[in-house]
Amino acid sequence: DAVAGPPPKVPPAxxxxxxxxxxxxxxxxxxxxHVLRGPWQGWFVCKVLDVDALGCYLLHEEDGFKxxxxxGFLAGGKYRMELLMDA
Numbered sequence: 598d599a600v601a602g603p604p605p606k607v608p609p610a611x612x613x614x615x616x617x618x619x620x621x622x623x624x625x626x627x628x629x630x631h632v633l634r635g636p637w638q639g640w641f642v643c644k645v646l647d648v649d650a651l652g653c654y655l656l657h658e659e660d661g662f663k664x665x666x667x668x669g670f671l672a673g674g675k676y677r678m679e680l681l682m683d684a
Contacts, residue, residue: 608640611679616671621680622653630655630666631677642681 608629614622622628626645632638641662643655652667670676 608679609642609681611681614671614678614680616668619648619650619653619668622648622678624648627658627681627683628655629679629681631679632675633677634675 608631611629612621614628622645624645624647628643628645629640630643631640642658644658645653646656646663647654652665652670654663654665656663666676666678671678
C-alpha cells in the first residue's frame with residue numbers, strides 16, 4: 598500500500614515587485630524569488646544582501662546559494678519577485 602507523502606510546500610505570499618519597483622527592495626529584506634523557466638524552476642525564499650541601481654544580491658535561505666539578479670530580468674518572463682512583509 599502506498600503512503601501519501603507530505604503536502605507540497607507553498608511559497609509565502611508577498612507584495613509583487615516589478616523592475617519599476619526596485620527602490621522598494623532594501624538590504625536586509627526577505628523576498629520570494631520565483632524562477633518560472635529553466636533548470637532552477639521553482640521558488641526560493643531569499644535575504645537581500647545588497648542592492649544597487651542594476652539589481653540585488655540575494656542569499657537563498659534554504660541552501661545558502663548567492664546570486665545577483667538584475668532588475669531588468671523582472672520585466673521578462675523568467676523571474677518574478679515578491680517582497681515579504683516580515684522583513
